[in-house]
Amino acid sequence: MLVIIYLVSMIPPVALYFWMKKRLKDDPEYQKTCRKALIHGLLSIFPVMLCSFLFNLALAFLIKDRNSVLYITLYNFFVLAFSEETSKMYMMRRVKKESYAWSWMETIIFMTCVGIGFELSESVVYVFGSNAGQMVIRGITMMHG
Numbered sequence: 001m002l003v004i005i006y007l008v009s010m011i012p013p014v015a016l017y018f019w020m021k022k023r024l025k026d027d028p029e030y031q032k033t034c035r036k037a038l039i040h041g042l043l044s045i046f047p048v049m050l051c052s053f054l055f056n057l058a059l060a061f062l063i064k065d066r067n068s069v070l071y072i073t074l075y076n077f078f079v080l081a082f083s084e085e086t087s088k089m090y091m092m093r094r095v096k097k098e099s100y101a102w103s104w105m106e107t108i109i110f111m112t113c114v115g116i117g118f119e120l121s122e123s124v125v126y127v128f129g130s131n132a133g134q135m136v137i138r139g140i141t142m143m144h145g
Helices: 002-009 011-024 028-043 045-062 069-097 104-129 132-141
Strands: none
Touching (some): 002 011, 002 104, 002 132, 011 028, 011 104, 011 132, 028 045, 028 069, 028 104, 045 069, 069 104, 104 132
């Protein structure tokens, strides 16, 4: 049942990706870059895991009380958020190296494609450790896109 909910929750981000990809139908370089951005977003899960592991290790050595407000704050902002956003930006920079000069709108679109790719990868984890309501809300809000 959760697999079906997962597939349903992926409809909004996948629809947004295809809508953005069709923005410039006559430009094959634009569409190729959209695809690269999505693939780099899917692969961004690996730098996120590495950064999260290293930040979590450092935080565990610095603060022993895992229930303190300081620990929880640093965990949420650095182990989770900072590692995700930094990794997505790193993957976006890798897409930029391989491509043509972009407008600001294209930069926003390609970064959104990276975010959608990351969301598709990350959401697989939620199939095993979440509930149907949370997965549907994550799909509708497109948290990373």
